[in-house]
Structures are given as structure tokens and as C-alpha cells.
Amino acid sequence: MSAAAPRKVLVLNGPNLGRLGSREPDVYGSTSYAGLVERCTRLGRELGLEVEVRETNDEGEMIRWLHEAADASLPVVLNPAAFTHYSYGMRDAAAQRTAPLIEVHISNPHAREEFRHTSVVAAVASGTIAGFGIGSYELALRALADDRPQG
Numbered sequence: 001m002s003a004a005a006p007r008k009v010l011v012l013n014g015p016n017l018g019r020l021g022s023r024e025p026d027v028y029g030s031t032s033y034a035g036l037v038e039r040c041t042r043l044g045r046e047l048g049l050e051v052e053v054r055e056t057n058d059e060g061e062m063i064r065w066l067h068e069a070a071d072a073s074l075p076v077v078l079n080p081a082a083f084t085h086y087s088y089g090m091r092d093a094a095a096q097r098t099a100p101l102i103e104v105h106i107s108n109p110h111a112r113e114e115f116r117h118t119s120v121v122a123a124v125a126s127g128t129i130a131g132f133g134i135g136s137y138e139l140a141l142r143a144l145a146d147d148r149p150q151g
């Protein structure tokens with residue numbers, strides 16, 4: 001009997017995250033976006049997940065990716081970046097999920113400016129992991145691999 005195919009997971013990143021490494025390294029660290037992709041895909045392989053990492057500065061594209069995930073029942077690790085704080089369109093797309101969706105943040109938005117304290121996505125996510133640097137993504141992938149998310 002052949003081994004089970006790895007479960008596919010989408011790691012979706014919102015605006016400005018493609019600039020990791022050079023973007024405010026005191027807040028977001030020195031790992032580049034390419035480094036993030038590498039760490040997520042490598043950990044995914046170890047956990048038996050086929051991880052595909054994407055990033056966009058475009059709200060419509062993010063919404064289309066969330067529709068794609070809902071239609072294919074794909075689990076999602078979502079760093080909505082600034083969309084977190086105001087995009088009801090993205091929230092409504094995330095609410096259509098048919099598999100776990102974990103909201104992640106590199107920084108801890110609650111320890112930062114007040115406008116970052118609101119997440120319009122949190123209430124429709126399975127859970128949120130924030131403040132552990134790039135490690136937030138790794139914790140989310142481990143939670144998905146362990147089937148920890150409830151929703």
C-alpha cells in the first residue's frame with residue numbers, strides 16, 4: 001500500500017509581508033520572505049503537510065484565494081497583515097471556510113498601536129497565534145498537523 005498523500009495547506013500572506021527581512025526588522029525580524037517560505041515548506045514536509053506559501057498586496061486576490069480554499073476544503077494559515085484590521089470583504093471570505101483557518105501574526109498586535117488591537121478576522125478563525133515571530137507560522141502548522149483546531 002502506498003503512503004497517504006501529504007495534506008495540502010495554504011499559507012496566505014497579506015500586504016507588505018513580501019518585504020520581510022527589509023521591512024521594519026526591529027518589529028518583524030530579519031528573516032526574508034524567501035526564508036519564511038523555506039521554513040514553512042520544510043516544517044510542512046516534516047509534519048506530512050504539503051505547504052504552499054503565497055503573498056499578495058491585493059485584497060481581491062486574497063479573497064479569491066480564500067474562496068479557493070473553501071471550495072477545496074483546504075486548511076489555511078492566514079497572516080492578513082493590515083487587512084486584519086479593516087477588511088470585511090476578507091473576513092466574509094474567511095467565514096466561508098470549510099476547513100480550519102488559523103490567523104497568525106509575527107508581532108503581537110495587541111502590544112502595538114490601538115488600530116492593531118482589532119481583528120475583523122479573529123471571530124471567524126479557528127484560533128489566533130501572535131507574537132512569536134516567524135515561529136507563529138510554525139506553531140500554526142503544528143496545530144494543523146496535530147488536528148488541534150476545533151472548527
Ligand code: DQA
Pocket residue numbers: 015016017079080081082083084104105106107108109116
Ligand atoms: C502583522 C501585524 C499587522 O498589524 C501588520 O499590519 C502587518 C503584520 C504581523 O504579522 O505582525 O502587516 O500581521
